[in-house]
Every structure is written in C-alpha cells, then in structure tokens.
Amino acid sequence: MAEYYPLIWLGIIGFGVFMYVFLDGFVLGIGILSRFAKGETERDIMMNSVAPVWDGNETWLVMGGAGLMAAFPPVYAAMLPALYLPLSLMLIALIFRGVAFEFRFKAQRKAGWNLAFNGGSIVATFCQGITLGAIVQGVAVVDGQYAGGAFDWLTPFSIMTGIALIFGYALLGSSWLVLKSEGALQEQAYRWTTRLLIAVIGFMGLVSLWVPFLDLAYAERWFSWPNILYLLPIPLIVALVSWALFRAVKRRNDSLPFIYTLATFALGYVGLAISIWPHILPPDLTVWNAASPPETQGFLLIGMSVLLPFILFYTAYSYWVFRGKMTADAGYH
Numbered sequence: 554m555a556e557y558y559p560l561i562w563l564g565i566i567g568f569g570v571f572m573y574v575f576l577d578g579f580v581l582g583i584g585i586l587s588r589f590a591k592g593e594t595e596r597d598i599m600m601n602s603v604a605p606v607w608d609g610n611e612t613w614l615v616m617g618g619a620g621l622m623a624a625f626p627p628v629y630a631a632m633l634p635a636l637y638l639p640l641s642l643m644l645i646a647l648i649f650r651g652v653a654f655e656f657r658f659k660a661q662r663k664a665g666w667n668l669a670f671n672g673g674s675i676v677a678t679f680c681q682g683i684t685l686g687a688i689v690q691g692v693a694v695v696d697g698q699y700a701g702g703a704f705d706w707l708t709p710f711s712i713m714t715g716i717a718l719i720f721g722y723a724l725l726g727s728s729w730l731v732l733k734s735e736g737a738l739q740e741q742a743y744r745w746t747t748r749l750l751i752a753v754i755g756f757m758g759l760v761s762l763w764v765p766f767l768d769l770a771y772a773e774r775w776f777s778w779p780n781i782l783y784l785l786p787i788p789l790i791v792a793l794v795s796w797a798l799f800r801a802v803k804r805r806n807d808s809l810p811f812i813y814t815l816a817t818f819a820l821g822y823v824g825l826a827i828s829i830w831p832h833i834l835p836p837d838l839t840v841w842n843a844a845s846p847p848e849t850q851g852f853l854l855i856g857m858s859v860l861l862p863f864i865l866f867y868t869a870y871s872y873w874v875f876r877g878k879m880t881a882d883a884g885y886h
C-alpha cells in the first residue's frame with residue numbers, strides 16, 4: 554500500500570488545485586468582468602452572486618499548498634524561490650481584491666474600490682497563469698535546490714499563459730452570470746461567453762502547439778505511436794464540448810454554459826497533466842523522487858481522510874443554501 558502513497562497524494566493535491574481553479578476562478582472572473590458592468594446596480598448583482606461563497610474558496614489553495622509541503626517537500630522547497638515574485642504579487646493582489654470586496658458595499662464613493670477589485674482580480678489571475686506556465690516550461694533544480702535566477706519564470710510562454718488565464722477565468726465568470734442572473738445582465742453575459750469562448754479556444758490551441766516545443770519529452774508524449782492514438786480523443790472532446798457550449802448559449806440555456814465551461818477547464822487541466830507526467834516540477838522532480846517518506850505520507854493521510862470530506866461538505870452545503878438567481882433587490886451584503 555505504501556508504494557501508492559505518492560499517487561494518492563498527487564491526486565489529493567491535484568484535486569485541491571482544480572477545486573481552487575473551479576471555485577475561485579469564476580469569482581476572479583467576476584472581478585475581471587466587473588469593469589464592463591453597466592452601472593453600480595449591475596456590479597452589485599455580479600458581486601452579490603459570489604459574496605456568500607467566495608471566502609471559502611482559498612481553503613482549497615491552502616490545502617493544496619500544505620499538502621505539497623508535506624507530501625513532496627523538495628517540490629515545495631524549489632518552487633517557492635523559483636516563483637517568489639509572481640506568488641507574492643498574487644497574494645498582494647488577492648488581498649486588494651478581498652478588501653475591496655468588503656469595503657465597496659459600505660463606501661459612499663465606490664470608484665476606487667471598484668478599481669481595486671477589478672485590478673486585484675486581473676493581477677492575481679495573471680500571476681497564477683504565469684506560475685502555471687513557469688511550472689510547465691520547467692524549473693532548474695540542482696541537489697534539491699533551486700538553481701535558476703529571480704526572473705527565470707518570465708518568458709514569452711509564461712506571459713502567454715498568464716494572458717490566457719485572464720480570458721479563461723473571465724469565461725468562467727460570464728458563464729456563472731448566465732447561471733445566476735436575469736434580464737439585461739444575463740443577456741450581456743451570454744454575449745461575453747460567446748466572445749470569450751472564441752478567445753479561450755484560440756489560446757488552448759496556441760498552448761497545445763507550443764508545449765511540445767518546450768521539451769522533447771512533451772513532444773514524445775503526444776506525438777509518438779501509439780500515444781497519439783490514445784490521446785487523440787482529448788482534443789476531439791475539447792472541440793465537442795466547445796461546440797456544445799456555443800449551442801447552449803445560442804439556445805439561451807441557463808445552466809449548461811457553466812457546466813460546459815467547467816468541462817473545458819477540466820480537459821485543459823488533464824492535457825497539461827498528461828504533458829508533464831510523471832513530473833510534478835519538470836524537468837527533474839517526479840512523483841517518486843520528490844515524495845516524502847512513506848511513514849510521513851501515511852500518517853498525514855489519516856488527517857486528510859477526515860479533513861477532505863469536511864471541506865467538501867461545507868463547500869457543497871454553502872452553494873446549495875445560496876442557490877438560485879441573484880436579483881437587484883436581493884443580496885448577501
């Protein structure tokens with residue numbers, strides 16, 4: 554059983570990161586789109602649609618980071634100094650977003666808080682995208698220590714993934730508004746979703762073409778035989794889900810656009826995971842050589858077996874309690 558601990562922890566951490574992207578992604582997307590709201594009433598509806606649930610989303614980010622430190626300490630030790638600047642800027646931006654979120658509802662003059670909410674959401678998203686791009690392109694590690702420079706993360710590829718994630722989170726936000734709003738705001742959200750999906754498909758195609766050139770192992774993974782036969786369904790499913798999303802928007806369906814957007818993100822997540830497997834931090838740290846001792850992983854699994862169901866329960870319960878449409882005369886604040 555102990556030989557499977559690294560895989561179990563990889564699944565737990567991967568699930569935690571995806572849940573953060575899923576849950577906080579559309580909240581950041583709301584922040585990105587808030588700049589384009591037509592007046593404070595629409596902006597109130599947008600922000601109130603996520604106000605009851607947004608506080609708990611960072612739980613998944615903390616869980617993923619803590620799990621990484623405990624289960625794969627060499628990855629944690631190398632990744633933080635490699636990405637110190639974008640991660641620090643991300644945390645500062647999230648603080649700006651959080652403060653603006655709360656203070657805006659009490660302020661008489663909202664313009665400054667609106668700017669902080671919008672800017673914090675954009676910067677935090679961009680930094681998350683840069684972090685993702687930097688991990689995929691690889692981090693130099695020698696004897697378990699980061700061996701690169703302070704700005705090795707800043708490359709054309711990481712900048713592109715940062716911009717791509719802004720459009721991706723905005724798509725999550727617009728499809729969330731389709732689900733939660735009515736009337737003119739919902740109609741606007743339908744238009745945003747269509748335009749943003751076109752951009753996201755373009756960025757996914759660009760990433761798919763670029764990643765194999767970052768490392769020969771990536772190209773071998775996707776284009777060697779018979780791998781290409783096994784992995785071909787993934788881009789085909791992406792195309793099918795994108796078409797279904799376009800169709801759901803055209804038919805003015807309320808719930809399906811958000812579900813299809815989540816499916817698109819999940820497929821992109823799977824594609825990147827396949828590219829870097831079995832590495833956690835390419836090109837040197839794998840699931841096996843970066844794992845902490847089996848005794849440590851086994852002991853921590855006992856606590857996680859209690860903690861994870863509890864987090865899932867209160868997350869699901871909070872979304873269930875605050876289900877339904879958000880109107881102008883209703884709100885959390």
